[in-house]
Structures are given as structure tokens and as C-alpha cells.
Amino acid sequence: MYEGLLVVDADAHKLENPLVMRDYIEPEYRDRIGLVVDSLGDQRARVVDFNPATGKNDFMRMFPQPQGLGKGGFRNLHPDTTLGAMFNRVRIEHMDQEGVDVQVIYGTLNLIFSSILDPDLAIALCRAYNSYMADDCRGYDNRLKPIGVLPLQDVDAAVAEMHRCVNELGMIAVAVAPNLPIPHPKAPAAFPEIRTCKSISHPDFRPILQAAVDLNIALGIHGGPGSYMVGGLADHMETFVLTHIFVQRNQQQMALARMVFDGAFEQFPSLRVGFLEGGCGWLPDLAHAFHEHWEKRIRDFDPKHPYRPSLMEFTKLMIQERGGSNNVNIIGKAKNLFDLMWNTQHDPTKIDDASLYEHYDLRHRDPLEYFERGQIFTSFESDDPGPAYLPVAMGEVGKHLACFSGDYGHWDGVLQDCVKDAAAVTDYDREHLRLLLGGNALALYGERLRQSLPANTPSLNVARP
């Protein structure tokens, strides 16, 4: 509680205890995942994965990726929160100390599950993680809300696991990766080093989105560095510092853009999605880009009648710029160039190609509406100035988009004064602060969180603008 306001950490983390996690993994998969220490002394998950080259399960992989472009982290254990991320007794002490009422808990190891190539192993690990987390967070006066993780490698299994997480394990929401890495069509043999991806909004994943709507739960999209997911600019960075600057926000930006322009929010108007750990300061710029491109390239775009200047005007400008005493040649050259650029053989009005009509089925809907109707949420951490300027850039809706996150358990999270600092970034009015600290998280995670809040929680009205 902060000055009488509910505080929900919308994206906290668990550091999975390998000794405990192992007990939850089905025996036939136990030896395919383990903990190793790399040459620099950092802990890595060692996964014996399916090898596309041999067709066998003999592909030794380390997560997070220890070296190379897009490398994962090292020396990543936070001195204040590592033990609390493993052991809930310490976590609860920290929550009391900082005034965090509820933590919504995403994992750490689970953030790489969507990169595992063997679907059966991925399914087994997701099931193990979810069971472990449900047991681990049970009790504690309902203050710990574990989030289930889904195996994107098998959509049917993912939907089944979502139902299990919610209906059997009592979870309030599920997490999905922003994308599933797949072979790049130009270099399939180099997969997974060279890769492209299927974004979470891909048609193949629509049953997962449908199931989230049916269950009335939020989807929390969470990426990670060194995970072999497509990470945007991060995939071209050779230091962890540079990788990490870009990876979370690029993965979220890509997921958000695809959700919008692949029509996922259009197909599921009540779907709520949290784009997590990528900050929120970039949101106004991206939202503006969505609006501008929708307006100019979708709503008002007419591929049958592209711009075609008049030959006379074109020639006149040529003469004015390049003409002299002999304008006969200029006229000829201008005519030739004009015919080349706007030739009659390729008359645009006679070309009928579906690829000219990009995102045509979205021409009736301004992407900004998806923000206004409460489908899109992001997170911010305590020292992030982003939430202060969202309303300046986006208007009233800007108050309803960002959820407080302590990023508890991860190296870049903040423990000391995390709530106080978040509240003091600027002179928020009380209603705005209420939304940022807890109201927006309640809107994102919905009734399942609201109905399972700890006792003595102030009731909140989270009406949308």
C-alpha cells in the first residue's frame, strides 16, 4: 500500500530453484535440462534439444546464450532480490518493506521455453514450471500471483495448458513469448543461429488468443535476452549492454505492431494484452506511427490511382531547372523519363494484385482505438520517467496504459524505495497514481485478479476513459 493506494507489481520474477523444478519435470525429460556454469563462471541452463541436422535429441544448447550477437546476460544476480526471487519468505519481507501488496510473478528460466525446438520437451517444461509455480505461490494471503507459461511449439497443447493453468491451478493469467523462432527461408540450415519468427499474432496462434478471451484472462507477453527469439536490433549487438538496451522493447514493439496490424485486436475486441518489461516511454511514438501509417497507407491508400504528375508540369520544371537555348532535347528527355516512370504499359488501374492492399481489412479502424478500449498495457519500472509523459503525448488514455513493475528478482530491477520512487517521478495527481500503482494492473489482469486480492485491499474503480 502506498498512501492508501493498492500497489500491484505487474511483472515480478521467480528465479526457479533448480532442485525443486527438477521434481516437477516428468522423468523422461529430467536429464535433458540441467544447470551448468560457463567458462566465465555464470550459471546457464543446459538443454538437450532436438537437432534438426541429425533428427535426434542431441543438440546441446545453453540459455541464455553466453556469447555472440544478441548474447544473454552475465553476472546477473541482483544482490538485494536474488534470494527473495528464489524463496518466498524473503520475497514477502521485501514486499512488506516496500509496500507492494501483490506481485504478479513471471519466471526466469521459462522465458526461453519458446525457443526450445523439441515441442514435447517444451510442453513438459511448461507443465512442470506451471505446477511448480502454482504450488510455490499458494498461500501467502493471496499476495503472490504466478503466471502460467505456454508452449507455443504446439498450439493445441498450449490451449490445453492455458485451461489447466486457470481452471486447475487457479492462475490469473498466462504468459506467452513475443515470438516463436523459426528457420529463415533464405538460410534454413543455419537455424537457430539465423532465424525469423512467427509473432504471437500469427494466424497459427489465434486459438491461444481465443482461449484467453474465452477464459477472460490477460496475456502477458514477456521476452528476454539471449533467448534465440527474434530480438530486433538486439540481434545485431555483440555486448550484453547493447543487447539489453534493445531486446525487451524491440520484442514488445514488434509484438505490439504485429498484434495491431495482423488484426488480432480487431478479431478479439475484448482481448487484453500486457507488453511487459519493455518500458512504456516509446509508446506515444509507436502509437503515432501506427496511426500515421494506417491513415496514409491503409485508410486513404488507393493503389489503383497512384500519383501521376502532368507531363506538362514535369517538363516545365525540367526546363526551368535544366533548360537553355535548346529546349527541344530537354523536352525529348523529359518525355522519355516520364514514360519510363509513369508508363502506359503498366497502367496501375489495370493491375489487380492483392499484395497492393496491405492490411486492407483494418481500413475502418484507427489503431489508437485499441488503446482507448483497454486492450493494450505496458509496464514501467520505478526509475522510468515514461508514465509521466504518456498523458502529455497521448491524452487521457495515456494514464491507463502503464502498470508498475518492480522487476523483482532480476538484475535491473530496483528494490529499495521502488514504489516511493515510482510515485515521485513527477507530481502525479492521486487518481493517476492510483492507476499507475495498481489500477491499470487490475484492468489488465481483470476479474481473476480482482476477485482474489488479499483481504483488506481497498476497492478500486478502474473505469476506462
Add this chain to the structure above:
Amino acid sequence: MSYFQEAKAHFVASHQNPINQFLHHLTNLLAIAAVIYLFYDWRLTLVCLVFTQVFALGGHAFFEKNEPAFVKYPGVTILTSLSWSFENLFGLRQIWVYFNRRQAT
């Protein structure tokens, strides 16, 4: 760029059809003739002026299919037109360029 140069560029650009160009060179010759006839027989001047308008407007209406240059630059069009004709030797230069281009290809 001066107003005249701008009007000239507009005139050149709006006369690209060879038949229209021929008609405008003819128009300019008739305009000169009209001035000369003024000293001999004003009725011939009138006939010449009528034909200048028939050729010029007809060239735009039937061949170039655009609006005459004087609509945009009414004050100086006659001067730009004459300048253009003299520059191109009343069409001889255009014929020369046309045949040279044909030979080259």
C-alpha cells in the same frame, strides 16, 4: 527566375505535340504577317488574326489537349511564343533534331 523565363518554360512545356508545335509556328508567322499587312490592307490583317486563333486554339483543343499557355501567363505569352519560334527557326530546328534522332536509332 524571371517572370518571362517562367512563362517561357510553361509555354515550351505546354507545346509538345509536333502538330501543335507546327500550328503554333504557323500562328507566329501569321502574327508577323498580320503586322506587316497592317500597312497595306487591314482586312488581310484581320484574316491573319482570325487564323492565328483558329490554329492556336485548334492545336490545343485537338492535338495537345491542354489549355493554352495564355490562360496562365496572359501578359507575356505572345512574347514567349515568338521567342520560342525564333529560337527554333520556326520549326526547322525541331525537324533537324527529329531526323538526327531517327538516324541515331
